[in-house]
Amino acid sequence: MARLNSFYLNKKNWQSPYQLDEEESKHxxxxxxxxxxxVIRLFDGYGKEGLFKVQDISKKRVLLEPLxxxxxxxxxxxxxxxxxxxxxxxxxxxxxxxxELKCWExxxxxxxxxxxxxxxxxxxxxxxxxxxxxxxxxxxxxxxxILNSLEELTNSNSEYQKLFFWEKEEKNLLxxxxxxxxxxxxxxxxxxxxxxxxxxxxxxxxxxxxxxxxTLRLETAMLIGIGYIYLFLESST
Amino acid sequence: MARLNSFYLNKKNWQSPYQLDEEESKHxxxxxxxxxxxVIRLFDGYGKEGLFKVQDISKKRVLLEPLxxxxxxxxxxxxxxxxxxxxxxxxxxxxxxxxELKCWExxxxxxxxxxxxxxxxxxxxxxxxxxxxxxxxxxxxxxxxILNSLEELTNSNSEYQKLFFWEKEEKNLLxxxxxxxxxxxxxxxxxxxxxxxxxxxxxxxxxxxxxxxxTLRLETAMLIGIGYIYLFLESST
Numbered sequence: 001m002a003r004l005n006s007f008y009l010n011k012k013n014w015q016s017p018y019q020l021d022e023e024e025s026k027h028x029x030x031x032x033x034x035x036x037x038x039v040i041r042l043f044d045g046y047g048k049e050g051l052f053k054v055q056d057i058s059k060k061r062v063l064l065e066p067l068x069x070x071x072x073x074x075x076x077x078x079x080x081x082x083x084x085x086x087x088x089x090x091x092x093x094x095x096x097x098x099x100e101l102k103c104w105e106x107x108x109x110x111x112x113x114x115x116x117x118x119x120x121x122x123x124x125x126x127x128x129x130x131x132x133x134x135x136x137x138x139x140x141x142x143x144x145x146i147l148n149s150l151e152e153l154t155n156s157n158s159e160y161q162k163l164f165f166w167e168k169e170e171k172n173l174l175x176x177x178x179x180x181x182x183x184x185x186x187x188x189x190x191x192x193x194x195x196x197x198x199x200x201x202x203x204x205x206x207x208x209x210x211x212x213x214x215t216l217r218l219e220t221a222m223l224i225g226i227g228y229i230y231l232f233l234e235s236s237t
Numbered sequence: 238m239a240r241l242n243s244f245y246l247n248k249k250n251w252q253s254p255y256q257l258d259e260e261e262s263k264h265x266x267x268x269x270x271x272x273x274x275x276v277i278r279l280f281d282g283y284g285k286e287g288l289f290k291v292q293d294i295s296k297k298r299v300l301l302e303p304l305x306x307x308x309x310x311x312x313x314x315x316x317x318x319x320x321x322x323x324x325x326x327x328x329x330x331x332x333x334x335x336x337e338l339k340c341w342e343x344x345x346x347x348x349x350x351x352x353x354x355x356x357x358x359x360x361x362x363x364x365x366x367x368x369x370x371x372x373x374x375x376x377x378x379x380x381x382x383i384l385n386s387l388e389e390l391t392n393s394n395s396e397y398q399k400l401f402f403w404e405k406e407e408k409n410l411l412x413x414x415x416x417x418x419x420x421x422x423x424x425x426x427x428x429x430x431x432x433x434x435x436x437x438x439x440x441x442x443x444x445x446x447x448x449x450x451x452t453l454r455l456e457t458a459m460l461i462g463i464g465y466i467y468l469f470l471e472s473s474t
Contacts (some may be wrong), residue, residue: 085275100457136452174472212471215373220337223457231465234449235412 004021004041004051006134007031015134018042018052018064020224025062028054037089041068045133047143070138077181077233078104079161081226082153084189090126090219097223098142099132101230109147113191119146125191146176150197154204160184164201165225166208167192173209179232185225190218241270241278241288250283252431255289260472262299265291282370282378284309296302309376314418314470315341317397318463319390321348321426322355326395327456329365334460335379338467346384350428353366356383366456387434390423392443397421401438402462403445404429409445410462416469427455 007024020028028034036054042064043049050069054062080102083094098106110117121144133141147153154162161179164186169176186201193201202208211221239392244261259263265271273291280286281300284444287306291299318340335343347354358381370378384390391399401423406413423438430438439445448458 040406048469055334055458078277096454097457099455100451101461102451135454152384172468172472212468214337214339214375214467216337217372218336220460220464223460224338225467227461227464228468230451231409231411231449 001169005013005034005040006041006137008130008134009042009044011046011048011199014044014048016066018066020062020064022060025060028062029057034062038068040064041137043133043139045057045139047139059102067085070234072200075102075104077236078160078183079155079226079229079233080105080107080184081222082107082109082186083222084187085114086189086218087115093124093219094222095128096132098226099129100136101226102138102140103142103226104140105145106142107145107147107153111151111189112194113189114199120194121146134221150200154206157184162186162204162206164188164193164198164206164208164223165211166198167196167210167215169208169210171210172212173228176209177207179229181233183215185229187218187222187225214216240436241276242271243278243280243374245367245371246279246281248283248285251281251285253303255303257299257301259297261461262297263466265299266294271299277301280370280376282376284311284369284376286376289439297341309359312339312341312432314473315397315420316466317342317344317394317421317469319344319346319421319423320459321346321424321427323455324352328362330456331459332362332365333369335463336366336375337373338463339375339377340379340463341377344382344384344390346387346390348387348426349431349434350426358383387437391427391438391443396420399423399441399443401425401430401435401443401445402448402458403435404452406445406447406448408447409449410465413446414444418470420466422466424455424459424462
């Protein structure tokens, strides 16, 4: 079967009569030139996924008839990624890859060597996440959190295995540690962690792991590190 | 010690009197505003690396005095990446990441679902590779090869462990196989392998491995797959 087109429906609008919101309707009608009778995939980002048949199309609305709806359970294994605040140019890439690799939560925190910090979760980030979710077909989308400090991060998440990528560590992710089921991984800014930050993380029980001898760009480090954890969790379910 | 600025010097020009070529000289003088007496790092992409002191600067030439030169041995473990020919928009990213992850060879081959194929290795690709090499400080740069068919690929490389990422495989890279020291990994085009291609690879002794249940974009698949192999090889040296 060819892959069905995916559409996002906000959790609070997931109810009868089912219909696509204005933007998704426009996309269905104008971009995809969708027709009455077509079957589409709908998801809410909270594990709900369903097949729907297009019942009626009006100018800004696509009315849907549910064929089957599934509520996927919360995944048993979770990855939380705590990224030091970074330059905007990498943000879309980071958000997209976290969705593809099934991250449960994306946390931004202000590191000493971060560029100026913002507290606001932008609408465009959520759109990026939704679009990535359509592409990779994960029914769960990551939540975004913004924290004020590293302390806030370390004082919660007690049931998570705690790691951080550190260029001064010698042993790499594969050698140093055996992964558990729920993992919180802290990633520093482009300039690396300040000494007080790495010391603090270690005091709080975080294990430092290296990503090998190459000097990796931030997005490469993030992607191969989380990628390995994703592959590990996928292989153990 | 702060990281030294890196410059590339072609293998055939790596001889006394040492000097930067015109482009690198311009970069040193105009962009970095380098000065006489400064120490820089030079590499040739074939394992040669050295520290040099700037002896003299003229308009288009930077004359260098060697302080120390090292010839790094060929790495014991090698990764060859055979990528189906892909859209140009991903090419720079792919080349850069292969350098960061210390790939030994980047091979392009024309898959059935590839866009129109070109036989020409572009000057801009080599520049991208050199720039990535400056960033990640690997003394070896990958070679680029263009093959006419999958047959050419399978008929050589006998001493390499042969893998391909395949979305129809159930077991993932971590579960299915234990990695050896030299690895050739084949990556399909965005549309996936044609059936005759995957069948052919299996006949030729290639092992298919999955990258988990998420539908990954080509660049994500490439990066997390090669990333794991890179981490593995780094952990075993």
